[in-house]
Amino acid sequence: MAWAICKRCGCPVSWPAKRGHRLKDYNCPKCGGSLRRATHDEAIEAMAKHGGYHDYYVDRWISLEEKERREEKLRKIFEKILKGGVVIIR
Numbered sequence: 001m002a003w004a005i006c007k008r009c010g011c012p013v014s015w016p017a018k019r020g021h022r023l024k025d026y027n028c029p030k031c032g033g034s035l036r037r038a039t040h041d042e043a044i045e046a047m048a049k050h051g052g053y054h055d056y057y058v059d060r061w062i063s064l065e066e067k068e069r070r071e072e073k074l075r076k077i078f079e080k081i082l083k084g085g086v087v088i089i090r
Contacts, residue, residue, distance in 0.1 A: 001057075003043035008033030012046035012053040029054045029061075 002017030006028035013035055015026050023035055038046070047053050052063040 003038040004035035005038040
């Protein structure tokens with residue numbers, strides 16, 4: 001996951017930084033402004049200010065609460081794997 005921040009409003013955006021995807025082809029979903037590359041730490045600070053981020057992978061806004069729920073779910077799966085448990089992914 002690559003991070004970008006809107007130059008105009010400061011909205012954090014995750015975008016697919018892979019072959020064939022250029023940051024200049026994406027715009028801010030809130031104001032339409034251009035995006036600049038950002039570090040993970042810059043994105044975290046912007047998420048705290050804006051209450052979430054826009055994810056171009058699923059093309060929707062993701063709140064901080066939803067992000068934390070996803071991370072907690074993944075953390076529980078990894079803990080179970082490390083303890084030697086069997087994990088069934090649906």
